[in-house]
Amino acid sequence: ETGVTQSPTHLIKTRGQQVTLRCSSQSGHNTVSWYQQALGQGPQFIFQYYREEENGRGNFPPRFSGLQFPNYSSELNVNALELDDSALYLCASSNRQGPSYEQYFGPGTRLTVT
């Protein structure tokens, strides 16, 4: 196991609602990245947090937002949910000072929007 945890495991929401997903990073890691994985696709980069600030973002609209806390845990918030937001949401923790840039994934939160 990677030591990265996510909650909840599964979630069902209605279109237009808001959702918050949570991630606890592996001990010793200071960076958290979030990814969206639609069925049959590879994960897509949403954004990355380091030192409680967003320091990179993929091609996702502003209704996807996040936070990182002093203990390096993180939240992903999605407003005004759309049907296409149904996906597996993965967080990955890493150490920015690490030499190999390896990222370790949590088990994911499976979000279904109806």
Added chain:
Amino acid sequence: RKEVEQDPGPFNVPEGATVAFNCTYSNSASQSFFWYRQDCRKEPKLLMSVYSSGNEDGRFTAQLNRASQYISLLIRDSKLSDSATYLCVVILISSGSARQLTFGSGTQLTVLP
């Protein structure tokens, strides 16, 4: 064009077979390269890093050709437990200096008894 493209698969091979996966990437500024493995309904897990000099880990061999922007993974003597989706991954430094993993769509491998 996708930034990382893989063989679409699926690959169905008998136990003991050798199977090769290919991947190309479009951004020549890509810095690091990996193969991840993802089991059904699970998170991706790092299989191995990929270097220009080639690297081997047991039955797995990975190769990078920077000039052709091509990455490969060879699995020898396939086992039933190798059945999974294999994801080709490159790292780009995005705006803001984030190290962004860019994934291919994955190639599904099923090893048959």
